[in-house]
Amino acid sequence: MTEIKVDYTxxxxxxxxxxxxxxxxxxxxxxxxxxxxxxxxxxxxSKADMKAWASRGGHQYLGTxxxxxxxxxxxxxxxxxxxSEETSFDNKTDNEGLKSKLNQDGVTVVDVRESxxxxxGHIPQAKSIPLGELESRLDEINKEDEIYVVCRxxxxxxxxxxxxxEKGYTNVTNVVPGMSEWDGEIEGK
Amino acid sequence: xxxxxITVEEVAKKLVNQEYLFLLDVRNEDAYEDWxxxxxxxxxxxxxxxxxxxxxxxxxxxxxxxxxxxxxxxKGGSSQYVAEELDEAGFDNIYSVxxxxxxxxxxxxxVKLADLKGQGELYQxxxxxxxxxxxxxxxxxxxxxxxxxxxxxxxxxxxxxxxxEIKHAFDTHLHADHISGGRQIAKDTGATYWLxxxxxxxxxxxxxxxxxGNDVKVGSSKIDVQAIYSPGHTIGSTSFIVDDxxxxxGDILFIExxxxxxxxxxxxxxxxxLRETLYKRYKxxxxxxxxxxxxxxxxxxxxxxxxxxxxxxxxFEKNDGLQVEDEEEFRKMVTENLPPQPNDHQKIRHTNMxxxxxxxEQQREMETGPNRCAVR
Numbered sequence: 167m168t169e170i171k172v173d174y175t176x177x178x179x180x181x182x183x184x185x186x187x188x189x190x191x192x193x194x195x196x197x198x199x200x201x202x203x204x205x206x207x208x209x210x211x212s213k214a215d216m217k218a219w220a221s222r223g224g225h226q227y228l229g230t231x232x233x234x235x236x237x238x239x240x241x242x243x244x245x246x247x248x249x250s251e252e253t254s255f256d257n258k259t260d261n262e263g264l265k266s267k268l269n270q271d272g273v274t275v276v277d278v279r280e281s282x283x284x285x286x287g288h289i290p291q292a293k294s295i296p297l298g299e300l301e302s303r304l305d306e307i308n309k310e311d312e313i314y315v316v317c318r319x320x321x322x323x324x325x326x327x328x329x330x331x332e333k334g335y336t337n338v339t340n341v342v343p344g345m346s347e348w349d350g351e352i353e354g355k
Numbered sequence: 356x357x358x359x360x361i362t363v364e365e366v367a368k369k370l371v372n373q374e375y376l377f378l379l380d381v382r383n384e385d386a387y388e389d390w391x392x393x394x395x396x397x398x399x400x401x402x403x404x405x406x407x408x409x410x411x412x413x414x415x416x417x418x419x420x421x422x423x424x425x426x427x428x429x430k431g432g433s434s435q436y437v438a439e440e441l442d443e444a445g446f447d448n449i450y451s452v453x454x455x456x457x458x459x460x461x462x463x464x465x466v467k468l469a470d471l472k473g474q475g476e477l478y479q480x481x482x483x484x485x486x487x488x489x490x491x492x493x494x495x496x497x498x499x500x501x502x503x504x505x506x507x508x509x510x511x512x513x514x515x516x517x518x519x520e521i522k523h524a525f526d527t528h529l530h531a532d533h534i535s536g537g538r539q540i541a542k543d544t545g546a547t548y549w550l551x552x553x554x555x556x557x558x559x560x561x562x563x564x565x566x567x568g569n570d571v572k573v574g575s576s577k578i579d580v581q582a583i584y585s586p587g588h589t590i591g592s593t594s595f596i597v598d599d600x601x602x603x604x605g606d607i608l609f610i611e612x613x614x615x616x617x618x619x620x621x622x623x624x625x626x627x628x629l630r631e632t633l634y635k636r637y638k639x640x641x642x643x644x645x646x647x648x649x650x651x652x653x654x655x656x657x658x659x660x661x662x663x664x665x666x667x668x669x670x671f672e673k674n675d676g677l678q679v680e681d682e683e684e685f686r687k688m689v690t691e692n693l694p695p696q697p698n699d700h701q702k703i704r705h706t707n708m709x710x711x712x713x714x715x716e717q718q719r720e721m722e723t724g725p726n727r728c729a730v731r
Contacts, residue, residue, distance in 0.1 A: 184433040187405045210720060211429050218383040219405040 170231075170240065171281040171296075173201035179208045179236060186212045187219050190241065194225060199245035202228070202282045207237050216241070226318075229286035229355055240282040253324035255331070255340045264289075264314050264341045265350050274311040276300075278326040279318055279345065287345070287354040289316065297322045300329055309335055316341040358438040361425050361450040363462040367483055370394045371464060371661035377424045379414075381407070381437050382456070390724050392427065392459060392484070393654045404433040411440050420448060427452040427459070457719055460484035463509045465491075466662045468647070471598045475578050476517075479647065479662050480509070485722065486651050487533050488663055492597055495574030499523040500546075501595065501603055502649045503536035505718060510540060521546045523571055525580070526707075527605030527649060528592040529554035531618040532697040534718050535707045538562075551584075554591030559709035565593055585636055587629025588614035590621070602644040602667060607632055609648045610656040610665050613676030615693055618700050622690045630685055633677060642668025698724040 176193045178186040186207040194203055205216065213230050216239045220227035228240035267273050268291050277284050277292040284294040295303050297317070307313065313335055315323040320342035327340040369376050373396040380387050381404040391399070402414050411418075418424055418441065426441070428434040431454045438451040452459070463480040471477055475494035482488070482504055490501040491510060498519040500510050503526075514521050521544045524537040528551060538560060541548035549565040550558065567584035581596040588606040592614075595603040606614040613633060616625035644667045651663045658664065671677050679685040697703070699721040705711040706718070713721065 182432045183429060184404050184408075184436045188408060188436075191405070191408055214385060215383050215403070215405060218385070218403060222406065 170204075170285045171202070172204040172240065173197060175204045175206065177206055178212070179206055181207065181209065183209050183211050183215065187215055190216065190219070190239075191223075194223075194241065194243050197243050199243050200280075201243055202280050203241045203243065204282075205239040205241065207239065208235055210237070212239065213237055226283070228282050231355055240286065242280060242283065253320050253340060253342060255324050255327040255338075257327070257338060258320075258340045258342050259314070260342060261344070261348055261350070263339075264316065267312070267314060268350075270312075272311050273314065274307060275314045275316060276307060276326065277316050277345075278322050283318065283345075285355055287352050289345075289348065290351055290353040292316060297326050300326055301333075304330075304333055307335070312337045312339070314339050314341055316344045318344055318346045320344050358435055358442055359450045360435075360453045361423075362453050363458045363484075366392065366425060366452060366459070367462055367464050370397070370483060371466075373659075375422065377419055377422050379418070379424060379426045379437070381426060381428045381433050386429065390456070392456075395654065404428060404437050407437055407440060411437070411444050415444065418446065420446060422448065423450060424448055425450050425452050428455045430457050431455040456484065457723075460719075460722060461506050463489070463504065463506055464661060465513060466660060468662055468664060469601075471578055471600075473574065473578070475574065475598065477597065477601065478513075479664070480504075481657075481661060481663065482533075485533060488647070488649050488651060490603060490647060492573050492578060492580065493517055493519050494578045496520060497522045497574040499525065499571070499573045499580060500537070500540055501525045501580075502527055502530070502605065503540055505534040505536045505539070505722075507536040507539045507543065510536070511543060514544075520544070522573065523547050523549060523580070525549045525565065525571075525595065527551075527594065527603065528589040529558075529704060529707055530606075531589075531700040531704050531707075532650075533722055534703055538709070551589075551591030551593045553586070554589050555708075557708050557710070567593070583636065585632040587616055587625055587632045588618075590625060590628070592632075596640075596644065600643075600645060601647055602637075602640065603647045603649070604637075605649045608637065608646060608670065608674070608676075609650055609652065610646070610663060610670070611653055611674060613674070613689070616689055617693055618696060618704075622693075626686050626689050629689060630682065637667065638671070640667060642666065642671065646670055698722075 190205050217227045224244035226242040231238040275292040277294050278297040280296050315326045317323040323340050327338045330338045376397045378397050378399050380401045383403045387401040426434040426438045434451040438449045441449040466479045468477045468479050478491045480489045489503050492499045498514050498521045524540045524546050526537045537548050547563045550562045552564040569582040571580040578598045583594045585594040586592050616622045616629050
């Protein structure tokens, strides 16, 4: 497993409840919507609290990784644009549409969520290229392929699909809604 | 600024005496639903501390100003945080529960059940936070402890206060829901540690095998602890009759429910034994025996004096688990729709076998949560 990329790291090791959550709350207010915060804590109670707290604030609790005594919690700050249901890229399919395409030759699935989101659960065939890195990593995507772009709700993948289209990819489909309602095979921590 | 505190001993006294207390539990909702302090005389409220980090506005109007309010959390940190906020908002009746649910889980409330022959006494140690019941039989300067919890100091100190020497520590079975203190007590006091051999096949320490018909005297031959083989919850489960009056049933028979046979993964094998024990072996005993179980699960099982006890005859009339005539129906009841298994039951069994030696903090984590040994 490659290292999960995060935007910020908060050291809450050795802190007892409630401090890990108090600090996390302060920290998350400082970062940009959509960015990922890693909280390193040692309080075993922090996992359940982190999860419950995050969902309260609309933040996305991605998961927790155990590293010896250290619990690594990954949280993605809530991002307003993702809650909008509008997508503008015309060529769309639903999750079922993508399922029928998996394992076909010449099909590439690109997951444009953050690497931490990908790490805690993704479609096995999907390749991870976070939206922010897409433009600089175009050489990893074959222009001849049928490309399906997936994210959590269909918004980031909408932007990614538009970008790919502009860059000359002709066979691009946005998967809506994407991982938030994915019930097919999944792989991850 | 320091907040006022209340100890778990004080909370326990209020619970046993059925006094009023407003209890604000600030753990997350899942933790609260799973396991909490329960009392009919308390008013309960759950609001996670992380909903109160921007202030106490969400609950301000619901907190009484004229009654004592105890704030509780997992370990005492978050309750202090919330109590401080309430203090700052002008409340002067707020107390943080020292040590939180962790301390609550470790508190034992000794309740005197009876005087026994020859100036003997019988005590029940009620672990209010987990529903574990353990016992001390005292007679003539000697004591026996039955189904001791890992808070061994509390028994040892109690014996000291009574001026008696602990001679025997019994476990009715290999526990899966809590860590036994029997072996530790034996080590610290020189007492004999008794364990049913059929439950002890994998244990990695020396013990005295406890078998059907064993008759152990506590205090110069005055009180008998008579062992009766009564499998079902485990294959080795053994009951005791103390002083011809008290039947200690371990995890076989509770007041409102019966034991579950599945904690070692042997539900189908042991269900027949459980039925045999409950419907034949116990049936053959005197109805006047007073049943003293190793657990209680429901606050209704606590009597007004804080004890948990009932006559065997009454249980044969009222306990649902003893009313099932049909064997197949009985099998279904104890093997299907079981509540979730206790947290970490496998690790607890291994600890009680001496195969694992977790440190104190790990032991606490393993025992966190409610007891779930019963079916009804």
